Amino acid sequence: RxxxxxxxxxxxxxxxxxxxxxxxxxxxxxxxxxxxxxxxxxxxxxxxxxxxxxxxxxxxxxxxxxxxxxxxxxxxxxxxxxxxxxxxxxxxxxxxxxxxxxxxxxxxxxxxxxxxxxxxxxxxxxxxxxxxxxxxxxxxxxxxxxxxxxxxxxxxxxxxxxxxxxxxxxxTAGVIFPTPIATCQYWHRSLNPKKLIDVGFSRLGARMTMSRTIKLYKLPESTITPGFRKMEIHDVPAVTRLIRTYLSRFAVAPDFDENDVEHWLLPKEDVIDSFLVESPETHEVTDFCSFYTLPFSILGHPSYSLLKAAYSFYNVSTVTPLLQLMNDALIVAKQKDYDVFNALDVMQNESFLRELKFGPGDGKLHYYLYNYRMRHALKPSELGLVLL
Ligand code: NHW
Ligand code: EN5
CATH class of the missing domain: 3.40.630.30 (Gcn5-related N-acetyltransferase (GNAT))
Structure with missing residues (x-):
C-alpha cells in the first residue's frame, strides 16, 4: 500500500x-x-x-x-x-x-x-x-x-x-499516510460573503438571500475589548510568559523562548498579525491573539484572482473571554480587508468556532511525527502546535 x-x-x-x-x-x-x-x-x-x-x-x-x-x-x-x-x-x-x-x-x-x-x-x-x-x-x-x-x-x-x-x-498534510498523531478540521468564518460566494469558496445557504447572508456576517467597525492593541517589541517578555504557561497544558506544543516569540509572533505586515490585551488598570498583558496571512490564488475566475485569508495562529486568554478576544481578531481582520478567517479545531478553538459563525470546511489537516511513536491518536484539542 x-x-x-x-x-x-x-x-x-x-x-x-x-x-x-x-x-x-x-x-x-x-x-x-x-x-x-x-x-x-x-x-x-x-x-x-x-x-x-x-x-x-x-x-x-x-x-x-x-x-x-x-x-x-x-x-x-x-x-x-x-x-x-x-x-x-x-x-x-x-x-x-x-x-x-x-x-x-x-x-x-x-x-x-x-x-x-x-x-x-x-x-x-x-x-x-x-x-x-x-x-x-x-x-x-x-x-x-x-x-x-x-x-x-x-x-x-x-x-x-x-x-x-x-x-x-x-x-502536517491534507492527505493520509502512516500515521497521523491527530486529525484536525478546518473551519472558515466569512468576512466578505459576497465575494466568497461569487468565487465558489462558499455557497448561499438554503432559504438565504445575499442580503440576509451579508447581514448575518456583519461585524462591528472597531474592536470591543479595552486595552486591545497591536503587539510591540517591548511586549516580547510578557507574551513569552503568557504563551509558555498556556502551551504547557497541551500534549504536543512548541517550547517557545523569547527569541522564538520575537520571530514568530511580532507583527510583520501581510505576514503575521498579533494583538494583546494590556489591562488599562495594571498594564499587565492578560490575553493574546494572532493570525498569519496566506492567500489563495483563485483559479480560472473571470473577475477575481486572489482570496485574502487569515489563519488563526496562537491565542491565549486569561482575563478576556476567548470568544470576545477572537471576535476582536475577526474585527481587525475585516478592517484589514481579509475575505475569510480560517481556524483549526486545535487548542481551545472549539469553544468559539460555532458561536462566532465559523462553518466546517471541506479540508482536514493531519499532524505527523517522524521517528516518534504516540501510543494513541490525540484529540485536536490536545494539540498546541500550528504549522504554516
Ligand atoms: S503537505 C503539502 C505537500 N505538498 C503538496 O501537496 C503540493 C502539491 N503536491 C505535490 O507537489 C506540507 C506532490 O503531489 C507531492 C508528492 C510532492 C506532495 N507528505 O513522488 P511521488 C508538507 O510539505 C508520499 C509526505 O510519486 P507525487 C509536509 C505518498 O504517500 N508524503 O508523489 C511534507 C507516496 O508514498 P507511499 C507524501 O504526487 C512532509 C509517495 O509520496 C505526501 O509526485 C514530508 C509518492 O511519491 C506528503 N504531503 O509527489 C515528510 N504526498 O509510501 C517529512 C505524497 O504511500 C518526513 N506522499 O507510496 C520527515 C523528514 C525529516 C526527518 C528528520 C529526522
Ligand atoms: C500544511 N502546512 O483544501 C499545508 N482548504 O477547509 C497542507 N475549503 O479552504 C495543508 N473545494 O471549505 C493541506 N469553504 C490541506 C488544506 C488544503 C486547502 C484546502 C480547505 C479547508 C478550504 C474551502 C473552499 C472549498 C472549495 C471547494 C471551504 C467552505 C466555507 C464555508 C463558509 C461559510 C460557512 C461554512 C463553510
Missing part, C-alpha cells in the same frame, strides 16, 4: 492499538560518522540546489514554483499563494539551517522543479522537549508527479537533518 512510508521509522497502521509499543523514539540516533555524507541520487538530468532564500532571485524561483504547483483544494479551484516575505519568515527562524532549504533543478535549463524545507524547532511531546525539524513546502512540479521524486526529497531532507544531529520531525 505505502511502499515508501512502510520503510520509514513512523508509526505503522498495523501497529495501531498495540499496547506493547511504548511512546517515544522508534530508532536510536546513529553516530554522525555513519550518516550518509553524499546527497541521494536524483534521476538523470536533475540536480540538487541549496536555496539562499535571502537572494531575491532564488526567493522568486521558489515563490513561482509554489505559486503554480503547491497545495490546492480538492476541487482545484484554489491554490495556496505564499508571498516571498512569508517564505523568508517561515524559513528563517532562530537557528535555521540554509542546508535544509532544498531545491531540485533541471541541469540543462536550471529550471526549479521541486522543493522541500526543514526548520529547527523544540517541540514538547508530553513531558519531553525534543529538538526536531518541522518539514514544509514539499512540492514537485505538476509535470513531474507520480514518478517517486517525493520519497527522494524526503530522504534527502532527512539526511541533512541527521547531519545536524536531529532525529525527529513534525509535519
Amino acid at each position: 505505502h511502499k515508501f512510508w512502510e520503510t520509514q521509522p513512523v508509526g505503522q497502521f498495523k501497529d495501531i492499538g498495540d499496547s506493547s509499543l511504548t511512546e517515544g523514539p522508534i530508532e536510536l540516533p546513529t553516530p554522525l560518522s555513519e550518516v550518509k555524507q553524499e546527497p541521494y541520487n536524483l534521476p538523470d538530468h536533475y540536480e540538487w540546489v541549496t536555496c539562499d532564500i535571502n537572494s531575491e532571485q532564488m526567493c522568486e524561483e521558489v515563490y513561482n514554483l509554489l505559486a503554480h504547483n503547491y497545495v490546492e483544494d480538492d476541487e482545484n479551484m484554489f491554490r495556496f499563494k505564499y508571498s516571498k516575505e512569508f517564505l523568508r519568515w517561515a524559513l528563517q527562524p532562530p537557528g535555521y539551517f540554509k542546508s535544509w532549504h532544498i531545491g531540485v533543478r533541471v541541469k540543462s535549463t536550471k529550471k526549479m522543479v521541486a522543493f522541500i524545507t526543514g526548520i529547527p524547532a523544540r517541540i514538547r511531546v508530553r513531558d519531553e522537549v525534543v529538538h526536531m525539524a518541522e518539514i514544509n513546502f514539499l512540492c514537485v512540479h505538476k509535470k513531474l508527479r507520480t514518478k517517486r521524486l517525493a520519497p527522494v526529497m524526503i530522504k534527502e531532507v532527512t539526511r541533512r537533518v541527521h547531519l545536524e544531529n536531529m532525529w525527529q520531525a513534525a509535519y
Whole structure:
C-alpha cells in the first residue's frame, strides 16, 4: 500500500492499538560518522540546489514554483499563494539551517522543479522537549508527479537533518499516510460573503438571500475589548510568559523562548498579525491573539484572482473571554480587508468556532511525527502546535 512510508521509522497502521509499543523514539540516533555524507541520487538530468532564500532571485524561483504547483483544494479551484516575505519568515527562524532549504533543478535549463524545507524547532511531546525539524513546502512540479521524486526529497531532507544531529520531525498534510498523531478540521468564518460566494469558496445557504447572508456576517467597525492593541517589541517578555504557561497544558506544543516569540509572533505586515490585551488598570498583558496571512490564488475566475485569508495562529486568554478576544481578531481582520478567517479545531478553538459563525470546511489537516511513536491518536484539542 505505502511502499515508501512502510520503510520509514513512523508509526505503522498495523501497529495501531498495540499496547506493547511504548511512546517515544522508534530508532536510536546513529553516530554522525555513519550518516550518509553524499546527497541521494536524483534521476538523470536533475540536480540538487541549496536555496539562499535571502537572494531575491532564488526567493522568486521558489515563490513561482509554489505559486503554480503547491497545495490546492480538492476541487482545484484554489491554490495556496505564499508571498516571498512569508517564505523568508517561515524559513528563517532562530537557528535555521540554509542546508535544509532544498531545491531540485533541471541541469540543462536550471529550471526549479521541486522543493522541500526543514526548520529547527523544540517541540514538547508530553513531558519531553525534543529538538526536531518541522518539514514544509514539499512540492514537485505538476509535470513531474507520480514518478517517486517525493520519497527522494524526503530522504534527502532527512539526511541533512541527521547531519545536524536531529532525529525527529513534525509535519502536517491534507492527505493520509502512516500515521497521523491527530486529525484536525478546518473551519472558515466569512468576512466578505459576497465575494466568497461569487468565487465558489462558499455557497448561499438554503432559504438565504445575499442580503440576509451579508447581514448575518456583519461585524462591528472597531474592536470591543479595552486595552486591545497591536503587539510591540517591548511586549516580547510578557507574551513569552503568557504563551509558555498556556502551551504547557497541551500534549504536543512548541517550547517557545523569547527569541522564538520575537520571530514568530511580532507583527510583520501581510505576514503575521498579533494583538494583546494590556489591562488599562495594571498594564499587565492578560490575553493574546494572532493570525498569519496566506492567500489563495483563485483559479480560472473571470473577475477575481486572489482570496485574502487569515489563519488563526496562537491565542491565549486569561482575563478576556476567548470568544470576545477572537471576535476582536475577526474585527481587525475585516478592517484589514481579509475575505475569510480560517481556524483549526486545535487548542481551545472549539469553544468559539460555532458561536462566532465559523462553518466546517471541506479540508482536514493531519499532524505527523517522524521517528516518534504516540501510543494513541490525540484529540485536536490536545494539540498546541500550528504549522504554516
Ligand atoms: S503537505 C503539502 C505537500 N505538498 C503538496 O501537496 C503540493 C502539491 N503536491 C505535490 O507537489 C506540507 C506532490 O503531489 C507531492 C508528492 C510532492 C506532495 N507528505 O513522488 P511521488 C508538507 O510539505 C508520499 C509526505 O510519486 P507525487 C509536509 C505518498 O504517500 N508524503 O508523489 C511534507 C507516496 O508514498 P507511499 C507524501 O504526487 C512532509 C509517495 O509520496 C505526501 O509526485 C514530508 C509518492 O511519491 C506528503 N504531503 O509527489 C515528510 N504526498 O509510501 C517529512 C505524497 O504511500 C518526513 N506522499 O507510496 C520527515 C523528514 C525529516 C526527518 C528528520 C529526522
Ligand atoms: C500544511 N502546512 O483544501 C499545508 N482548504 O477547509 C497542507 N475549503 O479552504 C495543508 N473545494 O471549505 C493541506 N469553504 C490541506 C488544506 C488544503 C486547502 C484546502 C480547505 C479547508 C478550504 C474551502 C473552499 C472549498 C472549495 C471547494 C471551504 C467552505 C466555507 C464555508 C463558509 C461559510 C460557512 C461554512 C463553510
